[in-house]
Amino acid sequence: MATNKDAFRDYLQLEKKYSVHTVTAYCNDITSFELFNAAHFDQSNAEQVNYNQIRSWIVSLVDAGVSNTSVNRKMASLKAFYKFLLKTKQIQISPLLKHKALKTQKLLQIPFSEKEVVDVLGMVQSAGDFEGIRNKLIIDLFYTTGIRRAELIGLKIANVDLSNSTVKVLGKRNKERILPILPVIKQQFLFYLKERASLLFIEDWDYLFLTKKGLKLNDSFVYRLINSYFSAVSEKVKKSPHILRHTFATHLLNNGADLNSVKELLGHSSLASTQIYTHSSLSELKSVYKEAHPRGRK
Structure with missing residues (x-):
């Protein structure tokens, strides 16, 4: 018999078009709350609780060292x-x-500096095997398109149109967008596809990026890849695919791109989401302003 939680899962997947990862996280949070209620209030039905019970759960999470950000997500x-x-x-x-x-x-x-990105790309350039060529393309694709980690993992061979120098991305809530790729990235695609075709075994054939065993990449694999390379050149606290996406947006804005164009490239639904990337651009703008204005040089 289907439960309200089952119906909720279907609603998130089919109507809201949330990703599998998001749906799983939501349902896991609800299950955790139900388990807490069962243990502390002898009631496992989340539909019949009151706010005092929810507040008790919040207190227990905070006491257990769960961050306020994580509590808010739950x-x-x-x-x-x-x-x-x-x-x-x-x-x-x-x-x-x-x-x-x-x-x-x-x-x-x-965000990473331009030098840090160049240093990483120079480092990975030296590895000319399948993994090195794949890793360089992944890093460069993050940096030159602003693609999300889940979008990159979900890319399929059919999404790549080298004749038009574009890739089709399936973003949040199944929204598609077309991203342009630079000539140098197009060349890297050709190198990678040639190496990919020489793999002895491929299970997840439709997917663009694979492990050397022919399997589709996963979230932790991509995170470790980015973190590992950038840890060698950067002392910044956060070194993740999202910071590379952040770097893409910041560098575009620093070099004169308008906010609305960056919004479209990132796949944001509103400018408000894109504006979080403007703080670094503002810093750059202040520096240019100070150097350019006669009063700033005094």
Whole structure:
């Protein structure tokens, strides 16, 4: 018999078009809450709880050392669940109606410098085998297109159109966008595809990027790849695929790209999402302004 949680999972996947990763995270949060309720209140049905029970869970999470950011994410999962129950008339009022998110400190995400990117690409250039060629293309594709990690992993051979120098990306909520690729990246694609075709065994044939065993890449593989290379040239705290995407946007803005164009390339639904990348550009702008203005040189 299907449960409300099963229906919620279908709703997220089929109607909201959320990724498998996001749907799993939401449902895992709800399951964790149900387990907490069963242990502390002898009640496993999340549909019948009150806010005091939710608050008890929040306190237990904080006491266990879970960050405010992670707690807020779990609350977002619960909020989405109760919103669904309201929509399907399973409940009359959400127990999270008056809940306020915990305060979090916004951490500045510092992009890589142009030199750091060049140094990494120079480092990986020396490896001319399948993995080296693949890794260089992955790093350069992140840096020159701003593609998300999940989008890169999900790229298929059919998504690459070298005759038009474009790749088709399936973004959040299954929104497609076409990204241009530079001539140097097109050449790297040709090198990689040649090496890829020489693999002895390929299981996930449709997917563009593979391990040397012919399998589709996963999230942790791509994270480790980026973190490993950039750890060799950068002392920045965060070294991830998302920081490379952040670097792409920042460098474009620093070199005169308009915000709306960057928004389209990143696949953002609103300019507000893109504006978080402007802080570094503002820093660059201040430096140029100070050097260029007669009063700034005094």
